Amino acid sequence: MTPANRTPVRVGVFGLLGSGNLGNDGSLEAVLGYLRTAHPEAAVDALCGGPEAVTTRFGIPATRLHWYRGEYRTASRAGAIAGKGLGKLVDVFRTAAWVRRHDVVIVPGMGVLEATLPLRPWGFPYSLFLLCASGRLLRTRVALAGVGAAPIGDRPTRALVRWSARLAAYRSYRDAQSRDAMRAMGVDTARDEVYPDLAFALPAPRASAPPDPSAPPGPVCVGVMDFHGGNDDRARADEIYRRYLDGTIRFVRALVAEDRAVRLLTGDECDASVVAAILDAVGSPLVTAAEPSSLADLMKEMAAADTVVAIRYHNLICALKTGTPVLALCYAAKSDALMTEMGLGAFCHPAREVDADRLLEQFRALEKRSAELRRTLAERNLAAARRLDDQFNSLTAALFPATGRAHTSRRAP
Structure with missing residues (x-):
């Protein structure tokens, strides 16, 4: 008070x-x-x-x-x-x-x-x-x-x-x-x-049971982006977009050919055009699109999936936060750094040069190591939560020195 x-x-x-x-x-x-x-x-x-x-x-x-x-x-x-x-x-x-x-x-x-x-x-x-x-x-x-x-x-x-x-x-x-x-x-x-990204402080949905190796493969979440490169790529923005989109479409088609259900996810309103292009190109009832309005919505989708493939930085964080193995399409060094920090550095793929065949190889390798990677992510998420307590205590000390109050953790069980 x-x-x-x-x-x-x-x-x-x-x-x-x-x-x-x-x-x-x-x-x-x-x-x-x-x-x-x-x-x-x-x-x-x-x-x-x-x-x-x-x-x-x-x-x-x-x-x-x-x-x-x-x-x-x-x-x-x-x-x-x-x-x-x-x-x-x-x-x-x-x-x-x-x-x-x-x-x-x-x-x-x-x-x-x-x-x-x-x-x-x-x-x-x-x-x-x-x-x-x-x-x-x-x-x-x-x-x-x-x-x-x-x-x-x-x-x-x-x-x-x-x-x-x-x-x-x-x-x-x-x-x-x-x-x-x-x-x-x-x-x-x-x-x-x-410190870890602030989004790691958000509550995550209760983790689902790891996939049963004897059961048929479960759904795959594919996070997309209206990606045209960065500030220095304006001269070849259309080429970068086309290569990214074509590679993603080929990858989704390969999953559908194996009877895998694919759930398309966005991270910004502008990504809707990419979802529409993939749905139109693949034309399969196995491919559906979510309409997330928050990171909590994204985490719910990803917690229900066997595996995630994503490009947006905070889509990656949502997958990592839920403990779901994720393959990153990296458009900036921040994504590579995040994946390495969370123990998945081997599962990065360049967003500017999407190679669907190589992406599929990496995806299969990721799924083979799913149980191991889920354990790694559980450990890394606990460490991230502790570090974010330090972040908030640091903010209090720097900005609210008169209150003398330390941050109280509200970690989800």
């Missing part, structure tokens, strides 16, 4: 939240769970991409990240270009005014310090810089908690990301290579810690 004479701590959460990306919203859910357990007195609201969705789902007030409503549409006409330009100026004052109302702002996970997918410097990197600069000027503590980072080739984007990190009051990363990337970009990371 907050004493009557004390104003509740005002906490803001910031990011591309409520915009259709399940991984981003899962990171927010984990941080809200921490705040409600460790700091129930805190008054929490958001500055985010999809305020209506955040308020509806999470029950907190939310403000639109951008003044200009057409921010995410391509501007080709003079009016739209002028609107975007004006919006960048207005957002300076809007962001500062929002930051000023808070004691603490948390950026909950996400790959906010990377450009492994197409990204323009005047988009989210600019918004993040405004947040961190406002925090420094107005003495509001900004925390980049469990974020992802990667080397960035584009100089304006790299500069905005570097200065955002430098201006933040607290930084932690979801893997060691993220911290290394920020150090290489000139950020002093001596006091920065590495």
Whole structure:
């Protein structure tokens, strides 16, 4: 309880939240769970991409990240270009005014310090810089908690990301290579810690019994993505997409030929077109599509499967969290690092160069080692939960020193 004479701590959460990306919203859910357990007195609201969705789902007030409503549409006409330009100026004052109302702002996970997918410097990197600069000027503590980072080739984007990190009051990363990337970009990371991704703090569905080796093979979940490469791949984006899609279709057809049921999963609203293309190309009742609206939905699907093959980073986390053996189509080094950390480093396949025959070989090898890998994942998940308790205690010490309260674990049994 907050004493009557004390104003509740005002906490803001910031990011591309409520915009259709399940991984981003899962990171927010984990941080809200921490705040409600460790700091129930805190008054929490958001500055985010999809305020209506955040308020509806999470029950907190939310403000639109951008003044200009057409921010995410391509501007080709003079009016739209002028609107975007004006919006960048207005957002300076809007962001500062929002930051000023808070004691603490948390950026909950996400790959906010990377450009492994197409990204323009005047988009989210600019918004993040405004947040961190406002925090420094107005003495509001900004925390980049469990974020992802990667080397960035584009100089304006790299500069905005570097200065955002430098201006933040607290930084932690979801893997060691993220911290290394920020150090290489000139950020002093001596006091920065590495913890598992925040999504590992979410409750997982009760694990199902391991597959019976004498029973017929069970369903396979295939997580898909509207994948066109990264920031440096724009010249060959269509080629990368076609190769990824063709390889995935061939792989699904091979599973169907063996009478395996396949469940297609997404991680963002934009992935629906890929699901439709696979369903149309394969044309089998054995292939069905789920409509997940959260990481919890994804975990339920994956817990019921024998095996998972996935490309999106948080789809991989959901499979790992449920203890289901997973084969990763890796589009960035973060996926390789995650799989290695969880003991499945041998089961990675390049998303830009999908070879259906090689993918099928790896899939069969994965299934042969299913029982062993499930035991490994159970051990690694326990270790991840302990490390995330440390992450939340670190956040409390850095951002809420007056409360003197440590985080209490709420691990699912």
